[in-house]
Amino acid sequence: MSTPTRPWGPLAAQTRAEVRMTLRRGESVLLTMAIPVGLLVFFSLVDVLPKPTGIRHPVDFLAPGILALAVMSTAMVGLGIATGFERQYGVLKRLRTTPLGRPALLGAKTLSILAVEAFQVAVLVVVALLLGWSPAGAPLQAVPAIALATIGFAGLGLLMAGALRAEVTLAAANGLYLVLLLLGGMVFPLSSLPAGIRAVARALPSGALSDALHAALSAGGTVPLRSWLVLAAWAVAAPAAAAVTFRWE
Amino acid sequence: MAFPAHATSLGDASPHHRHPTLRSQVVAEIDVEELEVRYGPTVAVDRLSLQAHAGAVLVLLGPNGAGKTSTVEAMEGYRVPASGRVRVLGLDPRRDHRALSARIGVMLQRGGIYPTMPAGEALGLFAKYYPAPAEPIALLDRVGLTAAARTPWRRLSGGEQQRLSLALAMVGQPEVVFLDEPTAGVDPEGRLAIRAIVAELRDRGVCVVLTTHELDEAERLADRIVIVDRGRVVAEGSPAALMTGFGGDHIRFGAPPGIDASAMAGAVGAAVGGQAAVTAREDRPGEYVVDVPPTPQAVAALTAWLAERDLPLADLRAGRERLEDVFLRLTRSGARPDADAPAARRGRR
Numbered sequence: 001m002s003t004p005t006r007p008w009g010p011l012a013a014q015t016r017a018e019v020r021m022t023l024r025r026g027e028s029v030l031l032t033m034a035i036p037v038g039l040l041v042f043f044s045l046v047d048v049l050p051k052p053t054g055i056r057h058p059v060d061f062l063a064p065g066i067l068a069l070a071v072m073s074t075a076m077v078g079l080g081i082a083t084g085f086e087r088q089y090g091v092l093k094r095l096r097t098t099p100l101g102r103p104a105l106l107g108a109k110t111l112s113i114l115a116v117e118a119f120q121v122a123v124l125v126v127v128a129l130l131l132g133w134s135p136a137g138a139p140l141q142a143v144p145a146i147a148l149a150t151i152g153f154a155g156l157g158l159l160m161a162g163a164l165r166a167e168v169t170l171a172a173a174n175g176l177y178l179v180l181l182l183l184g185g186m187v188f189p190l191s192s193l194p195a196g197i198r199a200v201a202r203a204l205p206s207g208a209l210s211d212a213l214h215a216a217l218s219a220g221g222t223v224p225l226r227s228w229l230v231l232a233a234w235a236v237a238a239p240a241a242a243a244v245t246f247r248w249e
Numbered sequence: 250m251a252f253p254a255h256a257t258s259l260g261d262a263s264p265h266h267r268h269p270t271l272r273s274q275v276v277a278e279i280d281v282e283e284l285e286v287r288y289g290p291t292v293a294v295d296r297l298s299l300q301a302h303a304g305a306v307l308v309l310l311g312p313n314g315a316g317k318t319s320t321v322e323a324m325e326g327y328r329v330p331a332s333g334r335v336r337v338l339g340l341d342p343r344r345d346h347r348a349l350s351a352r353i354g355v356m357l358q359r360g361g362i363y364p365t366m367p368a369g370e371a372l373g374l375f376a377k378y379y380p381a382p383a384e385p386i387a388l389l390d391r392v393g394l395t396a397a398a399r400t401p402w403r404r405l406s407g408g409e410q411q412r413l414s415l416a417l418a419m420v421g422q423p424e425v426v427f428l429d430e431p432t433a434g435v436d437p438e439g440r441l442a443i444r445a446i447v448a449e450l451r452d453r454g455v456c457v458v459l460t461t462h463e464l465d466e467a468e469r470l471a472d473r474i475v476i477v478d479r480g481r482v483v484a485e486g487s488p489a490a491l492m493t494g495f496g497g498d499h500i501r502f503g504a505p506p507g508i509d510a511s512a513m514a515g516a517v518g519a520a521v522g523g524q525a526a527v528t529a530r531e532d533r534p535g536e537y538v539v540d541v542p543p544t545p546q547a548v549a550a551l552t553a554w555l556a557e558r559d560l561p562l563a564d565l566r567a568g569r570e571r572l573e574d575v576f577l578r579l580t581r582s583g584a585r586p587d588a589d590a591p592a593a594r595r596g597r598r
Contacts, residue, residue, distance in 0.1 A: 021363060090360035097353065
């Protein structure tokens with residue numbers, strides 16, 4: 001009797017609102033677009049960073065890594081900070097008394113992340129191609145890798161947003177972003193890291209995603225089983241931890 | 250006279266005479282029985298019972314920390330009652346949350362809106378959540394925010410934010426509306442606008458539950474007032490009934506402290522010749538209240554008694570007690586019977 005006539009109406013409206021709000025936030029545009037594009041362009045043109053053996057053009061190494069960085073920015077940092085402030089401002093509390101419902105809210109956030117990611121990937125691929133990138137391998141494997149990583153990163157973002165004060169979430173998400181960027185094999189290869197740190201880095205979602213994308217987008221590449229396992233483990237553990245600890249007020 | 254320790258009902262402000270054709274039977278839209286809300290060891294709401302009806306404004310009035318918000322949040326489904334029973338439109342606010350959410354409107358004490366979202370967009374978005382929403386553009390106009398449609402929430406003034414909040418609570422065409430301190434931080438003009446909208450909701454048959462710690466607001470808006478203090482109902486009734494029922498008519502005046510109030514009351518009582526004994530008390534040093542209708546005879550007897558004793562008289566006021574007097578007396582610490590004190594202190598938040 002209280003069933004909406006168009007069950008997808010609320011979800012669609014909320015998704016549009018989430019995307020609009022993301023685009024409206026200057027810092028999130030910086031984080032999701034300017035930093036990845038800037039890193040990609042700068043280090044492709046200024047060949048100062050180490051590259052794995054067999055890679056001739058920096059962009060061939062950078063492009064998959066920067067795609068991984070973009071996914072992490074949107075799914076973990078952007079989502080975490082936005083949700084943290086929504087919690088602090090009482091938006092989440094207020095939404096609980098509307099018929100929107102938790103599944104539709106989470107669904108809208110998921111869809112808006114996917115939309116922003118699709119946009120990021122499109123822009124980054126075009127920029128990388130202009131810089132001379134020649135992708136190879138099995139690009140279709142990149143899709144499930146990005147999907148799994150998105151779930152894991154989103155879980156980490158919500159874990160922070162649901163337990164910490166918004167300002168602390170802001171700092172923690174940005175701090176974690178930097179750590180995962182440096183240990184993620186995104187701008188320089190994991191092989192440049194000391195062996196002990198390298199093992200840790202490969203167990204992190206950022207390292208696993210960039211490994212997976214490097215493998216999927218390089219000649220003859222196929223994503224190693226280890227990467228799948230790490231990505232899947234984070235995709236289960238992080239959202240589960242967030243679900244248990246999340247406080248709505 | 251001691252005031253009753255338990256909730257006392259004074260007169261019936263039943264709304265049903267407003268819409269005799271709408272409701273033939275008396276069914277409360279909101280029914281709260283013996284509600285208890287705890288935060289750890291703290292009791293915020295202490296066995297509180299109340300009812301609210303369609304087409305009427307119920308005002309929960311009480312000092313800050315009295316348990317008003319906790320009571321409302323139990324009705325909205327945010328709080329789990331430690332004991333007692335809450336029904337809104339016959340439904341359990343937590344168990345039947347999904348079904349209920351489309352039929353209620355909520356205005357939180359503050360915030361609750363995306364800070365960067367323009368007013369018009371927020372109203373349009375909320376309208377999409379509900380199965381049968383009001384027309385957002387007309388509603389925005391009704392709350393006087395048409396000019397602010399493109400202004401983000403965080404740049405609206407305090408009064409504009411409250412009016413947008415009110416519009417968001419109304420956009421789903423709810424049967425029950427909860428407004429937690431809707432006029433807090435709102436300028437006089439904004440208050441008038443909010444009061445007019447609340448009256449309109451009531452006239453449309455909506456059950457409105459509103460909290461405030463401002464007496465003026467309660468007196469103007471309420472069909473029925475429930476005075477809450479330390480988590481308990483200390484009095485309830487229509488504004489008029491509350492004022493006449495508690496204290497009623499009296500004469501208030503200033504004179505030197507230490508006058509024999511009972512002798513004075515006796516003299517006035519003898520002159521008036523009523524059935525009930527007249528009482529008098531020294532409210533504050535040098536400030537006296539005689540509980541008697543302020544007839545010329547009573548005033549004459551009083552002034553004559555003072556003149557005989559050569560006592561000066563200052564600031565003589567005759568008339569009905571203001572709601573403020575009732576409120577302050579009922580909620581002032583120590584004003585209530587001692588038997589009530591331990592439970593009350595336990596409930597302090």
